[in-house]
Amino acid sequence: MALKLSGQEPAFQFKGGALTVTTLELLTTDALLIEKELEQQTRRAPAFFRQTPVVLAFERLEQDNPVSLDLIVAACKRNGLIPIAVRCALDNVKQSAWALGLGWFPPQTDSHIKSVAQDKSCIARKATKFVHGTVRSGQQVYADCADLVVLGSVNEGAEVIADGNVHIWGVLRGKAIAGAQGDQDARVICQQFKAELVSVSGIFQTFESYSWPNSAAQLIEIYLDNERLVVKA
């Protein structure tokens, strides 16, 4: 919506929108190396590089590498690319971008996922939560900062979640999630394993009937080993 002030025709409109922009994710700060590789690419697809706006992304670089943004920008321009902004967390890069008249975007990281994974606020556990009887389809039980003990089965379509360990004294047929706040040492233990899904500290795996252990009734323990789920009979 354009504002009309004092009878004057509006000169412009601001519009938000999502544009697809090519991002140049830099894996080195060596401007010579970058230029060499750009030249090779330009030769292969010259039309693609002509007057193409790019965002220079620095997230994948080591933190303390010195960056000479002006050289990189110049190398881009010589190959038809037009840098319009940078994306980084580094203050010095942000400043040189400002000096070169480039925009700045905050870094895109998986910081949300990481911050959950590293949250140790649940290290101090509360009293274990007990559920007597079967957890049924459509029901969800959550043990906040605690272990969860189910004295029964967890049926298909049911979810049991704990920030600590999950112990199931019956059959696990539904979903079990241990270490929901990121405790990588959390475990899921059940008397019989017919699970749909198991997750420990955000790392999950779905199971089909053929991936269940052969023996019908045996104690199963699921834990993380090197960021991989291990199902141990």
Added chain:
Amino acid sequence: MAKVVVVTSGKGGVGKTTSCASIGTALALQGFRTVLIDFDVGLRNLDLVMGCERRVVYDLINVISGEAKLSQALIKDKRVDGLFMLPASQTRDKDALTQDGVEKVIEELKADFDYVICDSPAGIERGAMLAMYFADEAIVVSNPEVSSVRDSDRVIGLLDSKTRMAENGQSVPARLLVTRYDPERVELSEMMSVKDVAEILAIPVLGVIPESESVLKASNQGVPVVHDQQADAGIAYLDAVARFLGEDRPMRFITPERKGFLSRMFGGRR
């Protein structure tokens, strides 16, 4: 004191209404004054299965909204003394079913009957929730088939959380009625066994009703199958009701019949 029993399942078409009609009839045959309430507003069926569809004048919704007295809406069974039914409305909106209204009707019926059997609609919407809300006991009907078992599991969960008894910190005692059971297909591993179903649902088994042609015939004729004492299904319902009343009876019809040559050649299912 009268008992309110809900017959429920979650999934449709598993035999709630058929079971309701037969259980109610069997209870009345035992001398208990019994009333069946159809909660399936808009998809009224119990009257057909009971064979009294031509005598429906007023229904549950009429009673709740004060358009008719309870005594006007109750339909007396022609075959068994002490058996009545309260039909659902076929035309009205199911929002007319209110908790207060249902409570009033059930309380009034409790004063006059030994058993109030609520025939729940399929699903877990308003009608089904109200059918189970005032229950003192539940009969969960399930077919030996995964989707039916899962839906029954969901409904047992609701019985434990969304009923008046649950709100008072108790759980509604639920028992399992497995219907459309075919022991031969169980033996071929084409169908879940009653043991598997009972293990998943973790509630006591009230009875197993064998798959039988007589059930369909009975429904179409409007005579509850429990009247057909030649039929396996009819006998199985009588057994189930005997167990419901506390009798200890062995399960029948859960192993395949060893058929002779002639019946294998010519015999159908009774």
